[in-house]
Amino acid sequence: MGLVTTKKMFEAANNKHYAIGAFNINNMEIIQGIIDACKKENSAVILQVSKSAFKYMRPGYLMGMVKAAAEESGLDIALHLDHGEDFEICKECVDLGFTSVMIDGSHHDYEDNVALTKQVVEYAHAHGVVVEAELGKLAGVEDEVKVDAANATYTDPDQALDFVKRTGVDSLAIAIGTSHGAYKFKGEAKLDFDRLETISKKLEDAGFHNYPIVLHGASSVDPGSVDLCNKYGGQINNAKGIPTDMLRKASSMGVCKINMDTDIRLAMTAAIREFMANKPAEFDPRGYLGKGREYVQALVEGKIKNVIGSSNSMDDLK
Ligand code: G3H
Numbered sequence: 190m191g192l193v194t195t196k197k198m199f200e201a202a203n204n205k206h207y208a209i210g211a212f213n214i215n216n217m218e219i220i221q222g223i224i225d226a227c228k229k230e231n232s233a234v235i236l237q238v239s240k241s242a243f244k245y246m247r248p249g250y251l252m253g254m255v256k257a258a259a260e261e262s263g264l265d266i267a268l269h270l271d272h273g274e275d276f277e278i279c280k281e282c283v284d285l286g287f288t289s290v291m292i293d294g295s296h297h298d299y300e301d302n303v304a305l306t307k308q309v310v311e312y313a314h315a316h317g318v319v320v321e322a323e324l325g326k327l328a329g330v331e332d333e334v335k336v337d338a339a340n341a342t343y344t345d346p347d348q349a350l351d352f353v354k355r356t357g358v359d360s361l362a363i364a365i366g367t368s369h370g371a372y373k374f375k376g377e378a379k380l381d382f383d384r385l386e387t388i389s390k391k392l393e394d395a396g397f398h399n400y401p402i403v404l405h406g407a408s409s410v411d412p413g414s415v416d417l418c419n420k421y422g423g424q425i426n427n428a429k430g431i432p433t434d435m436l437r438k439a440s441s442m443g444v445c446k447i448n449m450d451t452d453i454r455l456a457m458t459a460a461i462r463e464f465m466a467n468k469p470a471e472f473d474p475r476g477y478l479g480k481g482r483e484y485v486q487a488l489v490e491g492k493i494k495n496v497i498g499s500s501n502s503m504d505d506l507k
């Protein structure tokens with residue numbers, strides 16, 4: 190119990206073909222909503238923090254809240270830096286007590302990504318912290334023309350193997366058609382599962398047994414939350430996410446960390462919009478933020494039970 194690395198979580202998830210949810214946190218109510226859901230489902234969890242969320246929450250408050258979450262819930266929680274852009278932010282998070290960091294060198298050319306990732310791995314491992322890196326670039330919103338452009342930045346399987354060998358990185362985020370945000374596909378949702386299979390197989394054949402693969406941009410853009418936002422004055426049009434059956438398929442194929450931020454944002458916003466519209470005379474923040482916390486909890490419970498399948502994963506970590 191407490192703050193732990195993702196090592197054992199990923200081993201168990203890979204063996205049993207489920208995934209661990211990596212949920213982005215931005216404030217206390219989001220943390221509590223996620224943790225209350227995980228507690229109810231007896232699920233291990235990764236709380237992840239983007240650089241802008243790190244600045245927004247401020248390091249002292251962030252660490253205090255996450256430690257309180259671990260103590261109060263008795264759950265195994267990994268605290269992860271999401272999309273660290275340079276060595277310095279990774280080092281800062283390692284020094285603060287994060288249990289894993291992501292160095293996202295995907296915007297650099299290949300050799301620079303290797304060198305930067307290696308530098309972070311060396312520092313993090315020396316401090317007992319594990320590292321995620323990214324190879325290939327996540328696509329933006331796709332139309333017929335842009336799909337081709339996006340294709341050019343899908344993760345190359347041979348490069349993935351070379352990258353893992355040379356950097357010693359503990360997990361790898363790959364690009365197979367997902368993207369960040371609420372507008373992932375213009376037409377039909379499509380992921381390159383053949384590529385995922387090839388990457389997993391190449392790693393397995395080279396001796397990296399059950400190598401942890403990470404899927405970013407994995408929100409389903411929950412239609413219930415989008416409809417609620419729009420019903421109460423929102424303007425979220427043509428939003429589309431990753432269908433849940435695709436996420437389940439990915440978790441059965443070596444993906445053991447599934448990143449979700451957009452769905453949490455939508456749940457929180459839907460709750461607040463609904464509350465404000467129905468109770469225009471109320472102005473106690475605990476009313477609408479409390480409703481937001483409830484909706485985040487319901488969303489995360491649904492993800493654990495119906496999408497990632499991590500219910501009772503705490504038992505696998507004993
Ligand atoms: O992967 C990116 C996350 O959705 C975080 O976004 O930088 O706005 O916190 P943010």
Ligand code: 13P
Pocket residue numbers: 213271272368369370371404405406407408409448449450451452
């Ligand atoms: P979504 O925008 O699909 O929630 O993805 C979040 C993510 O990948 C954070 O790293």
Ligand code: ZN
Pocket residue numbers: 272369405406448
């Ligand atoms: Zn991401």
